[in-house]
Amino acid sequence: MDYYDSEDNENLEIELLLEAINAKYGYDFKSYARASIKRRIRHRMSIAGIKKITEIIERVIYDRAFFIELLGDFSISTTEMFRDPDFFQAMRKDVFPALQCLPFIKVWVAGCSTGEEVYSIGIMLKEENLYDKAMIYATDYSDKSLSAAKEGVFSIKSVKKYAANYTDAGGIQSFSNYFTAKADSAVIDPSLRQNMVFSIHNLASDGVFGEMNIILCRNVLIYFNRGLQNKVFGLFTESLEDGGYLCLGSKETIRLSNFSDNYDEVLKDEKIYRRNIRPVSYSQKINGNTAVTPEFVTKGGELIRDMKSKIDELDCLIRGESGKDSV
């Protein structure tokens, strides 16, 4: 077989397939990292006994059930509860204390897949007594993944693995308390779902999801190309409150994007970033006044930040929680 001559054709065919999927069904995979997409297409071809991508295009257009299968292939990614225990430990130790004084905590788990991270963060919020004032928005483009996430049913085998992660992440309960056994599955404690909203949202094509205090999007952006990564970082930057936290996967970074300047590092290794205060660019935009020097703007930002933390402190004092937090 002469792979060499067929290479350009194959790339062209993939381009056309993704175009067809977008035109027909409105799912945009054109800006996904191509090598993974290619692997998944080939995987489907070998299962379905299809020789050419062109044939897949035809099937996708005329056979909805086949498309749903392919969509399933595209959305598979593996996740675990408390994957990277160090990250979750850091959230508990370095991020949650700063949330104690907020009246309300909005968390967005973007690209939540089958929900493992949604429940992980839910469990931690509960253990730190923050759950009751929290709302967790879990989104994914895949209907199928989202339904699975909502159900919260896991295999006993994976829950055993998660239990080890949970302990490493500084879990303070018996992990099995969060599940009830049903046949050979473990069903998540439904009370964890009380403050959770599951909804369809496609990072590649949908808009801002507003005023979040935490955005968790781990090991999703590696599937996007640079352009789409940048766009999504823009989306997150717009969706985060000032001082809100952005949490990425351990091999992801905001530093190579156009939005790097909008974030301070909370913990470098754990990829936890904090959205800095906004008035800088806003005042520039509103006035369009070049007389506003960068120094002036920086100073202003600092003053506002100071003031904000003083107000938080006062708030804590009023509620008699002083000494507990050093916000």
Place this chain on the structure above:
Amino acid sequence: MRRYEAVVIGASAGGLDALKALFTGLPDDFPLPIAAVLHLHRNTKDELITLMQRDIRLTVKYAQDKEKIKKGVLYIAPPDYHLLVEDDKTFSLSVDEHVNYSRPSIDVLFESAADAFRGHIIGIILTGANKDGSMGLKRIKARGGTAIVENPRSAQFPDMPLAAISETEVDYILDVNEITCKIDELVGAL
């Protein structure tokens, strides 16, 4: 166009020693990029790189997502992520399911690299106790690349070299130190 644009390597059990042996002889101005999958435990720390760097003259680093691939660097697939090469010669990482019970998987790197470099590539399978890499090496060969396998008789674990040899008509079966010389010869580094 030059015959080769990159070298990819797969190694499993015993692989760290084999990699060191292979690279000790390679100069720091090696004219191609090299990407390697080592089957590392998922909790392997970054110190591994420091440790490897002690014995290897080329720059050694974990491959980063979307990083532009440069010559004279030995990129290691980070633990618990698949490493793929894109057509624009950048890396991508993925957390797709394990392939051959492995993540990173050698097949995943080799197959994507064979495509991205259009066969202008040398694929090397070293010691290991599984079958990962045999399909990837097959693709490299089919695309017109060169396939080298460590001699199963001298390899610390022969299974992976044997699996590669039975799957593909490989170009060279060599001891590790001979592989270094062969790379030099093929690439004309010295």
